[in-house]
Amino acid sequence: MSDFVSNSWAMAVTIAVVVSILACAVLLWVSGTTKVNATADNTTGHVWDGDLQEMNNPLPRWWVGLFIITVIFAFLYAALYPTFGSFNGKLGWSSQGQHADQVKKFEERIAPVYAAYDGMTPEQIAKDPKAMGIGERLFQNTCAQCHGSDARGSKTFPNLTDADWLGGDGSPQYIHDTIVKGRTGMMPPMAAAVGSADDVNNLAQYVLSLSDSPNDSVASALGKSKFVACAACHGMDGKGNTAVGAPNLTDDIWLHGWGAEHIVNMINHGKTNVMPPQGENLTEGQLKVLTAYVWGLSHK
Ligand code: HEC
Ligand code: HEC
Structure with a gap:
C-alpha cells in the first residue's frame, strides 16, 4: 500500500533511488580506473609535517570490495523492501504491518x-x-x-x-x-429564546436559586418565567434529563463553573463538550x- 496520492511522487522516489545507487557505482568505477598525476616516484607531490608524503596508490582491494558489496546490497534491499515509491518489496514488509504484529503479540501475552x-x-x-x-x-x-x-x-x-x-x-x-x-454534550446558545440581557441575568439568578445557591431573590423571581426556554432539556423542575445529557441544575454540582457569570455564559454561548x-x-x-x-x- 502506498501513501502517495499521485503516481509522479512514486516515480520521483524511484528515480532518486536508482540514480543515487548508480552514481555510487560510477564513482567507484571512475576512481578505480583513473590515474591521477602519475609521477616517477608514485607520489602526488603533497607533503606534510616535513616528510609525510601522499602516495598515488590505488584504493585497497578490500575497501573496493566493501564498496561493491554495498552497491549490490542497495539493489537487493530495494528489491526486498518498499523502496521504489509504491512498490511494496518482495518481502511485503511494512511499518504498519510490523506495528500491528507487535500489538497482536502484546495482546496475546x-x-x-x-x-x-x-x-x-x-x-x-x-x-x-x-x-x-x-x-x-x-x-x-x-x-x-x-x-x-x-x-x-x-x-x-x-x-x-x-x-x-x-x-x-x-x-x-x-x-x-x-x-x-x-460522548458529546451539546447545549445551544439560548439568549435569543430568553430575551434581553436583563432577562438573561434574572434567569441566571433563578438557576442559582434551584440549588439554594446564594442569589438575588428579586431578580430570581423575575427570571423564573424565562426558565420555560430551558425546561425542554433541563426539565421544568431543573433536575435535568439524561436522555439529552442536560445536567441537573438543582444539585449544586457545576461542570462549567459555579456562579451567575458562568450561567450567563452558558445561556449566551451554549456549549459543546466532547469526550x-x-x-x-x-x-x-x-x-x-x-x-x-x-x-x-x-x-x-
Ligand atoms: C480528551 C478528554 C477525555 C478523555 C481522555 C476521557 N474523557 Fe471521559 N469525558 C470527557 C468529557 C469532556 C466528558 C463530558 C462530556 C459531556 O459533557 O457530555 C466525559 C464524560 C465521561 C463519562 C460520563 C460522565 C457522566 O457524568 O455521565 C464517563 C463515564 C467517562 N467520561 C469516562 C471516561 C473513561 C473511563 C476514560 C478513559 C478510558 C475517559 N472518560 C477518557 C473527556 C475525556
Ligand atoms: C437543547 C437542550 C438544552 C437547552 C434548551 C438548555 N440546555 Fe443547558 N445544558 C444542556 C446540556 C446538554 C448541557 C451539558 C453540556 C455539557 O455536557 O457540557 C447543559 C448545561 C447547562 C449548564 C451548565 C451546568 C453545569 O453543571 O455547569 C447550565 C447552567 C445550563 N445548561 C443552563 C441552561 C439554561 C438556563 C437554559 C435555558 C435558557 C438551558 N440550559 C437550556 C442542554 C440544554
Whole structure:
C-alpha cells in the first residue's frame, strides 16, 4: 500500500533511488580506473609535517570490495523492501504491518491476565483488588489526563466518583458505552429564546436559586418565567434529563463553573463538550476491567 496520492511522487522516489545507487557505482568505477598525476616516484607531490608524503596508490582491494558489496546490497534491499515509491518489496514488509504484529503479540501475552475475569460481572470484578490495581493503571494511562488522576474531574471534565451522571445511570453498561463511543454534550446558545440581557441575568439568578445557591431573590423571581426556554432539556423542575445529557441544575454540582457569570455564559454561548471515543486502544479484557474500576469509584 502506498501513501502517495499521485503516481509522479512514486516515480520521483524511484528515480532518486536508482540514480543515487548508480552514481555510487560510477564513482567507484571512475576512481578505480583513473590515474591521477602519475609521477616517477608514485607520489602526488603533497607533503606534510616535513616528510609525510601522499602516495598515488590505488584504493585497497578490500575497501573496493566493501564498496561493491554495498552497491549490490542497495539493489537487493530495494528489491526486498518498499523502496521504489509504491512498490511494496518482495518481502511485503511494512511499518504498519510490523506495528500491528507487535500489538497482536502484546495482546496475546496479556490475554491470560484478563481471562481470569471472563466469567465475572463488573460488580464482582470491582471487588477484586488485583483487578482494581490493573484498572487504576489503565485509568491513569487513558483517562486521567482529562478526568484527573483521582477521577474527580475539573471544569468541563465530569467527576466520575459521584452519583451525578450526565447521560445515563452510571451503570457498568453506560460507562462501557461511554468509553467505547465517547460522548458529546451539546447545549445551544439560548439568549435569543430568553430575551434581553436583563432577562438573561434574572434567569441566571433563578438557576442559582434551584440549588439554594446564594442569589438575588428579586431578580430570581423575575427570571423564573424565562426558565420555560430551558425546561425542554433541563426539565421544568431543573433536575435535568439524561436522555439529552442536560445536567441537573438543582444539585449544586457545576461542570462549567459555579456562579451567575458562568450561567450567563452558558445561556449566551451554549456549549459543546466532547469526550472522544477511547475504545480503540483497549482490548476487550482491558475494557471490562477498566469499566469495573470506574463503576467502583462511585459504588464503594
Ligand atoms: C480528551 C478528554 C477525555 C478523555 C481522555 C476521557 N474523557 Fe471521559 N469525558 C470527557 C468529557 C469532556 C466528558 C463530558 C462530556 C459531556 O459533557 O457530555 C466525559 C464524560 C465521561 C463519562 C460520563 C460522565 C457522566 O457524568 O455521565 C464517563 C463515564 C467517562 N467520561 C469516562 C471516561 C473513561 C473511563 C476514560 C478513559 C478510558 C475517559 N472518560 C477518557 C473527556 C475525556
Ligand atoms: C437543547 C437542550 C438544552 C437547552 C434548551 C438548555 N440546555 Fe443547558 N445544558 C444542556 C446540556 C446538554 C448541557 C451539558 C453540556 C455539557 O455536557 O457540557 C447543559 C448545561 C447547562 C449548564 C451548565 C451546568 C453545569 O453543571 O455547569 C447550565 C447552567 C445550563 N445548561 C443552563 C441552561 C439554561 C438556563 C437554559 C435555558 C435558557 C438551558 N440550559 C437550556 C442542554 C440544554
